[in-house]
């Protein structure tokens with residue numbers, strides 16, 4: 001449905017004095033916006049690190065409930081989707097290796113149902129083999145994108161460090177990259193790009209570049225959905241999420257102003273708060289500041305949960321977001337309380353009052369959301385630094 005139609009529906013619900021329906025419609029709109037499906041296929045030989053990559057991308061430890069099973073024996077024997085915990089519309093599919101029993105190399109893509117995937121990640125813990133290349137060529141033939149990921153880079157670096165007297169990390173990384181690229185070229189892949197990744201340390205090496213590359217090649221609506229689900233592994237990712245959220249605030253504020261124009265006294269604030277609760281929940285989830293995400297982060301980084309919580313300033317993180325809580329935070333924030341009172345008061349003056357209510361409601365929603373976004377983004381940066389041990393002063 002077009003955004004104009006949604007606004008009409010919301011207004012109609014308000015005119016019929018159906019406040020609950022209006023809030024529901026607003027929520028439906030917000031949900032739809034964030035439900036763009038993304039399907040990422042992860043394939044490669046058994047033991048190459050597919051399941052560990054899928055888990056790391058979702059911010060889940062290999063031992064956690066809902067983790068893709070990992071281990072040294074063949075663990076992936078079926079095409080299995082793993083949902084992102086905060087964005088179930090983003091699915092990572094752990095595919096059986098090409099050429100494993102039941103998944104012959106000849107019709108592998110048909111067997112795994114290639115149509116549903118937005119792109120493929122081909123993982124290898126060593127050089128890329130004939131089957132990897134064959135698969136890449138077939139994916140290309142199907143007009144889909146693929147990315148080569150060379151996994152377990154941490155382990156290569158560690159081995160080199162032990163065995164080489166004049167060990168140099170940069171040089172080793174370059175050698176691994178060159179070996180992979182030359183190997184692929186020898187097998188007929190033109191100008192291959194290979195991303196060096198450690199699923200145990202996504203913030204190091206090429207994972208950030210891989211994320212930027214996905215983003216650059218996806219259509220706009222998918223780009224937004226994938227960005228929100230990306231793990232918060234750099235300041236840059238958090239900044240990008242903030243900008244993406246920021247760009248929508250004007251729209252929510254306009255929606256709120258549209259609702260305020262309905263001549264039903266007393267309803268605007270209820271709807272506004274309904275919008276605020278939904279949007280703030282998105283911010284908290286996107287920044288990984290909800291309780292389960294913080295718990296998972298604590299588990300994987302071994303930074304105690306309480307220490308992460310201790311550096312968070314906003315009272316909206318790690319709790320259930322309710323209208324009462326949102327109002328309480330707003331009332332504690334100078335300026336907004338007066339604005340809210342003015343908005344409801346002006347509604348009783350016809351025409352002029354409605355116009356005033358519209359602009360006040362726009363300003364109110366705009367300011368409130370900007371305030372929430374700023375404080376939560378700052379918290380996300382603090383948590384990120386603390387989790388990675390970049391800032392030990394707090």
Ligand code: GDP
Nearest residue numbers: 046047048049050051052070071152155198199
């Ligand atoms: P799959 O069979 O392709 O799904 O591979 P798994 O994800 O089960 O990984 C096989 C083994 O490699 C497991 O013991 C993982 O712990 C290990 N592994 C996976 N990724 C990494 C990584 O980035 N670094 C290191 N050091 N080990 C990894």
